[in-house]
Amino acid sequence: MPKAQRNFFKLNSYLQNNYLILREIKHFRKIAILAVISSFLAASFEGVSIGFLLSFLQNLTTPDQPIQTGISWVDTILASNALPLSPLYRISLLILLSTWMRATFNYFSGIYTESAQLHLADRLHKQIFEQLQAFRLSYFAQTRSGELINTITTEIERIKQAFSGMAFVFTRVMTVCVYFVVMFLISWQLSIISVLIFLLIAVGLSTLNKRVRETSFGISQANSQFTATAVEFINGIRTIQAFGTQEFERQRFYKASNDQLNAAIKVAKAWTIVKPIAEGIATTVLISLILLSFTKLTLPVASLLTFFFVLVRVIPNIQDINGTVAFLSTLQGSSENIKAILQTNDKPYLKNGKFKFQSLKRSIDLVSVDFGYTADNLVLHNITLTIERGKTTALVGASGAGKTTLADLIPRFYDPIQGQILIDGIDSQKLEINSLRQRMAIVSQDTFIFNTSVRENIAYGTSGASQAEIRAAAKLANALEFIEQMPEGFETRLGDRGVRLSGGQRQRIAIARALLRDPEILILDEATSALDSVSERLIQESIEKLAVGRTVIAIAHRLSTIAKADKVVVLEQGRIVEQGSYQELLEMKGKLWKYHQMQNESGSLG
Numbered sequence: 203m204p205k206a207q208r209n210f211f212k213l214n215s216y217l218q219n220n221y222l223i224l225r226e227i228k229h230f231r232k233i234a235i236l237a238v239i240s241s242f243l244a245a246s247f248e249g250v251s252i253g254f255l256l257s258f259l260q261n262l263t264t265p266d267q268p269i270q271t272g273i274s275w276v277d278t279i280l281a282s283n284a285l286p287l288s289p290l291y292r293i294s295l296l297i298l299l300s301t302w303m304r305a306t307f308n309y310f311s312g313i314y315t316e317s318a319q320l321h322l323a324d325r326l327h328k329q330i331f332e333q334l335q336a337f338r339l340s341y342f343a344q345t346r347s348g349e350l351i352n353t354i355t356t357e358i359e360r361i362k363q364a365f366s367g368m369a370f371v372f373t374r375v376m377t378v379c380v381y382f383v384v385m386f387l388i389s390w391q392l393s394i395i396s397v398l399i400f401l402l403i404a405v406g407l408s409t410l411n412k413r414v415r416e417t418s419f420g421i422s423q424a425n426s427q428f429t430a431t432a433v434e435f436i437n438g439i440r441t442i443q444a445f446g447t448q449e450f451e452r453q454r455f456y457k458a459s460n461d462q463l464n465a466a467i468k469v470a471k472a473w474t475i476v477k478p479i480a481e482g483i484a485t486t487v488l489i490s491l492i493l494l495s496f497t498k499l500t501l502p503v504a505s506l507l508t509f510f511f512v513l514v515r516v517i518p519n520i521q522d523i524n525g526t527v528a529f530l531s532t533l534q535g536s537s538e539n540i541k542a543i544l545q546t547n548d549k550p551y552l553k554n555g556k557f558k559f560q561s562l563k564r565s566i567d568l569v570s571v572d573f574g575y576t577a578d579n580l581v582l583h584n585i586t587l588t589i590e591r592g593k594t595t596a597l598v599g600a601s602g603a604g605k606t607t608l609a610d611l612i613p614r615f616y617d618p619i620q621g622q623i624l625i626d627g628i629d630s631q632k633l634e635i636n637s638l639r640q641r642m643a644i645v646s647q648d649t650f651i652f653n654t655s656v657r658e659n660i661a662y663g664t665s666g667a668s669q670a671e672i673r674a675a676a677k678l679a680n681a682l683e684f685i686e687q688m689p690e691g692f693e694t695r696l697g698d699r700g701v702r703l704s705g706g707q708r709q710r711i712a713i714a715r716a717l718l719r720d721p722e723i724l725i726l727d728e729a730t731s732a733l734d735s736v737s738e739r740l741i742q743e744s745i746e747k748l749a750v751g752r753t754v755i756a757i758a759h760r761l762s763t764i765a766k767a768d769k770v771v772v773l774e775q776g777r778i779v780e781q782g783s784y785q786e787l788l789e790m791k792g793k794l795w796k797y798h799q800m801q802n803e804s805g806s807l808g
Contacts, residue, residue, distance in 0.1 A: 223322065226322050237314035240310040241311045243307040245373070249383065315369040318365065323358050323361070323362050330543055336551050338552050339616060346433075347433055349429065352430070364530055367529055371523055371527060374522055374526075381515060384512050385509060392509060395491065396487070396516075420468065421466055422539050423465070426539070428458040428462040552617075555629075555634050557634060559633045559638040562641070562723060564590075564591055565591055566588075566753070567587070567589075567624040567625075568585050568586060570586055570620065571584070571611065571622070572618060572621055573585075573607060581604050587608075587778060589753065590768070592751065594756060594768050594769070595769045595770075596756045596767035596769070597756070598771065598797060600774070603773040603774055605727075606728075609757055612630075614630055643725070645725070650700075653695065655696070657669070659711055661715075662715055663715070671718060676714045710740065713745065713748055724754045725756075761794075772787065
């Protein structure tokens with residue numbers, strides 16, 4: 203591949219990697235422009251102060267000659283006899299004034315840059331949140347939560363550092379440009395030699411920066427793995443202790459931590475070598491130029507002193523630029539991770555409909571529905587089922603029969619691969635999704651309790667509920683007694699995932715939440731499973747109160763809980779094998795009758 207073409211691809215890659223930041227700047231353009239202007243003015247006053255410094259040195263070395271800055275109005279002030287101070291003092295005041303102006307604009311530059319990077323992080327946080335809100339559940343089934351947490355925390359923090367680094371490089375580049383302008387005005391010969399040498403240094407260091415970029419992807423991967431492992435350890439601590447697998451988890455955690463450490467050290471070794479090499483080369487260049495200027499060129503002492511004063515200030519700035527560019531290269535992996543999650547063309551989005559769902563008038567009809575989490579592995583086959591308004595439809599079957607999957611299609615957690623789900627004859631995919639879900643409530647065996655108060659947990663999803671309504675819902679759910687016994691009653695915080703509650707108490711909070719919502723359609727997903735007989739009886743009573751007058755889809759764990767159902771649907775390997783009333787199916791002595799016999803012997807379906 204020709205060199206020009208390789209350079210084009212490198213430039214294109216660099217722009218692609220920084221496109222994420224450049225794309226977002228337009229949303230806080232005013233702040234970014236103020237940061238640029240402040241940096242430009244700070245760099246300009248740096249040049250002005252150096253110009254005055256040259257005049258100051260000229261006055262010291264040749265006091266008999268009048269001070270000449272090249273700016274007519276400044277020269278007039280310096281030459282004026284009307285002012286009490288001598289020209290030397292006047293030029294000193296101008297140096298101090300320009301220095302403080304530069305410091306002031308540097309302050310504003312820092313403020314606006316910090317504000318811009320905070321706005322950047324805020325926008326990325328919100329964009330990722332909106333992405334996560336819009337995904338189908340299938341995305342979360344295939345992605346580890348720890349990796350998502352790592353992206354929304356660590357990776358965005360690293361992107362903030364990238365923006366800060368880019369702003370730093372921009373500021374330093376402008377300052378260096380001002381320095382070079384001053385140097386050219388003093389001696390174009392020395393300046394050309396300096397520029398050529400620094401360009402050669404930049405070309406050499408670009409190879410090192412390429413190595414740094416390549417190592418940066420490893421640290422992002424290691425950080426994601428570490429966060430995922432840590433989150434799984436915390437969330438699964440009960441299971442870990444129950445199975446005595448602390449040593450296994452220790453080895454897994456230590457490996458993830460060691461991988462993160464090794465990746466970070468590898469990146470550190472790659473980018474920290476850039477600055478020392480640049481420093482060594484720069485010092486060599488400086489000594490060589492000093493020798494050259496004294497032996498080959500004849501410049502006034504003041505000009506020569508000013509030139510090397512500027513050059514001495516240029517070198518650390520160039521070193522800082524090289525070091526920061528190398529550091530920015532370590533952040534390319536973070537940029538890629540964030541771009542990957544924000545990319546829209548490869549994500550499973552829920553398609554929202556346009557029609558607002560008002561209420562269920564007739565029925566929910568599943569027509570020849572096929573569904574699978576992947577297209578080549580179907581979980582449900584040719585499901586045709588009518589769920590009538592105001593009646594209870596129970597789903598029965600062994601574990602893995604497809605009961606929960608079928609129920610998940612009703613609120614559109616997933617959509618069919620083939621077939622339709624009609625709600626009063628309208629395809630559910632044409633309905634506005636939240637208007638449909640707001641008329642539903644789901645009580646499952648895995649109830650999620652938020653780390654907030656009892657009151658806020660019950661009122662979750664029902665804005666504007668009064669304390670009296672929350673209390674009435676808790677009472678109907680048989681939850682009021684244990685709530686009032688808690689230290690702060692309805693204001694008691696329930697801990698992470700409701701750790702302060704028993705399984706039965708969590709279920710009753712969930713039922714109270716559903717009662718307060720007053721849903722038309724109620725989905726009960728084995729809500730009484732894995733509970734003791736007392737809790738099961740209380741929850742069954744609560745469910746019976748909740749189900750009155752509603753359209754209920756109940757997944758049965760114990761057949762006794764659905765004996766009064768209007769329709770029982772028996773599933774086996776994702777297919778409907780029987781449907782009818784409970785008594786009718788028992789009389790047929792088919793699959794339900796076998797389950798009935800098995801449960802009487804063992805106590806549950808499994």
